[in-house]
Amino acid sequence: MELKGRVWKFGKDVDTDELFAGRFIMGGDETSQSQYQEFIARSGLSDVGHRENVPKGFLAKVRKGDIIVAEENFGIGSSRQQAAETLKFKGVQAVVADSIHRIFFRNFWNLGCPAIDLPGISAEFETGQEIAINLRRGTIKNLTTGKRFEFRLIIPTWFIDMVEAGGLIPYHKSLHNVKSKNQSAK
Amino acid sequence: MTLVEKILAKKAGKKVVKPDEIVEISVDRAMIHDALGAHTIARFRELGVEKVWDPAKIVVVLDHYVPNKDIDTAKKCLNIKKFVLEQGIENYYEVGKGGIAHQVLVEKGHVLPGMTLVGVDSHTTTSGAMGAFATGIGVDEMAVVFKTGKLWERVPGTIRINVEGKLKPPIMSKDLMLVILKRLGISGALFKSLQYTGSAIRGMSIESRMVLTNMAIESGATNGIIEPDQKVIDFLKARMNQRFEVVHSDPDAEYAETLEFHADDIKEPMVAVPPKPSNAVGVTEVEGTKIDQAFIGTCTNGRLEDLRIAARILKGRKVDKFTKVIVIPASQEVLKAALAEGLIATFVEAGAVVGPPTCGPCMEAHMGILGPGEVCISTANRNFQGRVGDVTAKIYLASPATVAASALKGKISDPREFF
Numbered sequence: 001m002e003l004k005g006r007v008w009k010f011g012k013d014v015d016t017d018e019l020f021a022g023r024f025i026m027g028g029d030e031t032s033q034s035q036y037q038e039f040i041a042r043s044g045l046s047d048v049g050h051r052e053n054v055p056k057g058f059l060a061k062v063r064k065g066d067i068i069v070a071e072e073n074f075g076i077g078s079s080r081q082q083a084a085e086t087l088k089f090k091g092v093q094a095v096v097a098d099s100i101h102r103i104f105f106r107n108f109w110n111l112g113c114p115a116i117d118l119p120g121i122s123a124e125f126e127t128g129q130e131i132a133i134n135l136r137r138g139t140i141k142n143l144t145t146g147k148r149f150e151f152r153l154i155i156p157t158w159f160i161d162m163v164e165a166g167g168l169i170p171y172h173k174s175l176h177n178v179k180s181k182n183q184s185a186k
Numbered sequence: 187m188t189l190v191e192k193i194l195a196k197k198a199g200k201k202v203v204k205p206d207e208i209v210e211i212s213v214d215r216a217m218i219h220d221a222l223g224a225h226t227i228a229r230f231r232e233l234g235v236e237k238v239w240d241p242a243k244i245v246v247v248l249d250h251y252v253p254n255k256d257i258d259t260a261k262k263c264l265n266i267k268k269f270v271l272e273q274g275i276e277n278y279y280e281v282g283k284g285g286i287a288h289q290v291l292v293e294k295g296h297v298l299p300g301m302t303l304v305g306v307d308s309h310t311t312t313s314g315a316m317g318a319f320a321t322g323i324g325v326d327e328m329a330v331v332f333k334t335g336k337l338w339e340r341v342p343g344t345i346r347i348n349v350e351g352k353l354k355p356p357i358m359s360k361d362l363m364l365v366i367l368k369r370l371g372i373s374g375a376l377f378k379s380l381q382y383t384g385s386a387i388r389g390m391s392i393e394s395r396m397v398l399t400n401m402a403i404e405s406g407a408t409n410g411i412i413e414p415d416q417k418v419i420d421f422l423k424a425r426m427n428q429r430f431e432v433v434h435s436d437p438d439a440e441y442a443e444t445l446e447f448h449a450d451d452i453k454e455p456m457v458a459v460p461p462k463p464s465n466a467v468g469v470t471e472v473e474g475t476k477i478d479q480a481f482i483g484t485c486t487n488g489r490l491e492d493l494r495i496a497a498r499i500l501k502g503r504k505v506d507k508f509t510k511v512i513v514i515p516a517s518q519e520v521l522k523a524a525l526a527e528g529l530i531a532t533f534v535e536a537g538a539v540v541g542p543p544t545c546g547p548c549m550e551a552h553m554g555i556l557g558p559g560e561v562c563i564s565t566a567n568r569n570f571q572g573r574v575g576d577v578t579a580k581i582y583l584a585s586p587a588t589v590a591a592s593a594l595k596g597k598i599s600d601p602r603e604f605f
Contacts, residue, residue: 013372013462017573022550025221026251026258030228031265047577073373076406077570078549079308080222081324099373101406103308107324154377156208156338168326169232172333176234 001164002134003094003114004143008062009127010070010097011053016077016104018051020044020086037089044086055127064091067133069125071097075104075115084108094133096140098122109159112167116140118151135160188344188439190379190411193319196433197302205343205442206377214318215243215296216331217305219287221250221551224262226306227269229329238273239335245277245296246270247287250551252544259552285517285543288312288400288485292392293519295426299414300433304328304337309485309567311407314399315392316422317414317432322403342379342408343442344435345370347398349386351449356495356587356601359394360487360565362386362447363401364456364466364583369445372464376406378442381435386449387412392421393489400486401567404463455601457563458583461571469588469600479562480505480593482586483514483541484548487565490523496590497529499604500536506596511538512554514546538593547574556581563592 020043028039048054053071068074068087074097075083084107087095094114098121108115114135121140125131129144140149153159158171165171187195191203198209218226223246230238238244246266251259270278277296284290287305291297291313299317303310306328313320323337331337347366353359380402387395395412402410414432422430454468482488482496493515505511513533515521521543524530533540547554548566556562556575562582564574569581584592587601 015570017549017568017570021572022574023555025551026256026262030225030262047572050571050577073406076372077308077568079306079310079322079324081225081326084324099376101373102377102408103322103324106327110324110326154206154208154340168330169229172233172330 001136001160002132003067004130004132005065005067005093007125007127007129007131008055008058008066008068009122009125010055010068010074012071013073013076014053014070016075016080016083018045018047019083020080021046025080025082040082040085041089044090062090062092065093066091067131068092068095069097069122069131070095071122072099073101074099075101079103081107084111088113096121096133109155109163110168112163114163116151116153118149121149124149135163187436188441189317189381189413189433189435190319190342190344190409192433193300193302194339194341203341205341207341208338209341210336210338211302213243213304213331213335213337214301215245215303216328217245217247217287217291217303217310218328219250219307220248220252220259220263220266222306222325223266225325226328226332227265229326230332233329233333235333238332241273241275243335244275244332245291246275247279247284247290248281249284249286250545252281253542255552283518285515285520286485286488286545289489289516289520292316292396293425293517295422298422298428298430299418300431304331308403309400311402311410312396312400312485314402314409314411315395316418317412319409319411321409340377342377344379344381345375346441346444347380347382347447348444349382349384349447349449351386352389353386353449353452356585356605357452357455358495358585358587359390359397360585361452361456363398364458365452366447367401367404367464368466370405370464372404372462373406375402378407380405380407380410382410382412388415391491392417393491396489397486401463404567455585455588457588457598458569460569460580460582463568463583469584469598472582472598473600475598476561477509477563477592477597478560479510479512479554479556480589481512481547481554481562481564481566482589483512483516483546484566485516486567487586488514488516488520490520492565492586493520493524493529496586497532499587499590499601500538500594501532503536503594505537505593509593509596511593512541512547513538514541515543517543550574563589563598565589
């Protein structure tokens with residue numbers, strides 16, 4: 001599957017307190033999807049004016065389908081899934097970075113959004129350029145400069161199916177449905 | 187294979203596993219707390235299954251926002267309690283019964299050598315001090331664990347942290363960990379495991395070891411682990427009556443890397459300057475920095491030995507008039523022991539406020555939140571910008587001894603003067 005989008009170039013060491021501050025963790029009604037999504041989208045990156053690793057204009061101009069390309073150590077810190085959710089609900093469909101911390105990496109994929117770590121990739125992109133990612137082939141292309149890069153992810157074999165299903169929860173629900181269908185066929 | 191590889195191989199039903207291999211492991215313990223528990227439950231309900239895979243393997247601890255600070259936190263805790271009752275989960279720790287999850291898991295004997303533990307908290311790594319594989323995950327994955335009892339994991343290669351010698355008070359394991367983090371950096375162990383070995387580790391109390399496994403995540407590590415020795419076996423036997431098997435690294439285990447440290451090389455107490463836990467400097471380099479708040483507590487350093495060393499420094503003295511000094515025991519058990527030893531009286535007489543066992547101002551959850559420009563010295567594990575309140579506040583990380591000495595003077599101070 002191929003993802004295409006506009007690049008926002010982030011700096012290094014974007015941590016989970018920065019992505020989603022502790023004061024909002026208990027906010028949002030997790031039992032109502034629409035209310036929750038709106039709250040999580042609105043509450044992320046709340047102190048962005050004080051952060052040098054977030055590009056100017058990101059909060060105001062980010063739109064559906066955009067892709068973050070970041071320097072090293074993206075998503076350091078907490079297991080709070082809201083750090084990944086806020087990016088998704090703001091419209092970010094993928095994160096590519098020189099390195100990505102483990103829990104954020106898993107959380108973002110689990111939302112159906114690829115997180116791709118490839119050392120050195122950040123130097124090849126600037127905010128506003130166009131990027132294309134082919135997940136099955138393992139390629140990233142800078143459509144603005146024409147340069148192409150290869151990556152190899154260490155992920156379970158079913159991960160891309162999971163992204164196509166829309167994330168871990170929908171993927172597991174579909175597994176369950178397949179199982180029930182098979183059982184009823186017997 | 188290394189200790190971690192052996193645990194993961196066994197739990198994956200394989201003879202051998204190799205670093206960076208993807209395996210599916212069975213989960214022995216799954217922990218949720220109030221900060222992310224209600225979210226986990228909401229996602230579990232979305233999966234459309236009615237019952238968790240095994241209620242006896244789930245541990246629920248309310249620790250971040252207790253006693254509840256507002257309606258939102260009370261509502262989420264109510265949802266959790268309802269789920270616990272509905273699912274028949276016995277291992278439930280209401281406020282006043284437990285304390286901070288990572289401490290409760292260990293002191294109540296929920297985590298045994300060779301087990302796999304996952305929690306919706308990055309500091310779940312703490313329980314690695316029991317010789318278990320313990321790591322953090324997000325809420326969607328936890329919902330799936332609740333359904334299936336399984337989790338995929340990328341087998342982490344093992345970085346051996348070998349520490350020889352003996353730490354001399356007031357140098358504590360926190361100072362050692364800050365030195366280790368300085369060498370590793372914040373991604374030095376990304377997708378790897380930290381295994382602590384050597385005479386300094388063997389000579390340490392379990393409480394001190396838990397500081398090392400707690401902060402393993404600060405180097406990006408998947409987990410931190412220590413081979414269980416007689417101390418761990420005796421500790422656990424006093425707390426539970428389940429049989430367990432102690433797993434050791436094979437003599438020919440292959441390590442990704444071995445880093446050598448010696449206790450004698452840590453010449454002075456260390457302080458991690460904001461905004462990274464890996465920014466360690468000797469205390470003398472930042473001595474005299476004015477502080478507004480001093481905090482002793484958390485899953486890193488809120489245990490009895492931490493309170494003892496702080497009380498030793500504060501006894502018969504008064505904390506600085508303009509400094510907010512907060513002491514929060516990590517659990518009810520720690521609080522009870524500290525009361526019996528007179529430590530709590532020492533803190534109160536010194537002019538500190540003592541809070542109920544909870545996470546407190548380790549993160550921006552509940553109590554002790556920092557205002558604009560405030561400076562806090564804390565025994566916690568993270569000092570990221572904006573972690574505990576206003577984005578312009580600053581957090582320095584140090585040992586309980588250094589924080590106590592600083593509390594007396596209202597500025598960052600060297601605890602050696604009191605020893």
